[in-house]
Amino acid sequence: MGDQELLELAAKSIGGSFCWNKEGIGILSFGAKKLGKYWNPLKSDGDSARLMTACFIDVQFASDYVIARGPQGEVHEIFSADRATAMRRAITRAAAEVGMVMP
Secondary structure, three states, rough: OOOOHHHHHHHHHHHOOEOOOOOOOOOEOOOEEEEEEEOOOOHHHHHHHHHHHHOEEEEOOOEEEEEEEEEEHHHHHHOOOHHHHHHHHHHHHHHHHHHEEEE
């Protein structure tokens, strides 16, 4: 799954929708209300933390990977040097799993 689909499904998991604007900035919208700000839990610790909280995702670190446990099961993301990047991706993937089963 590519980043675009991952972000769209993660947004869906919290009742929103995701799109890129003309400047290439990710925008999160809820219905007609656009937040009008950059939203990318793959790159932002704050966005991923809010996503984790909204989707009831628990994060645990192992020796060389991150585990994100959500309502749809757990996701493993391997890291080499950057644990934070792996954590954000694991959280976003776990949220996307929630978005996948939503109507």
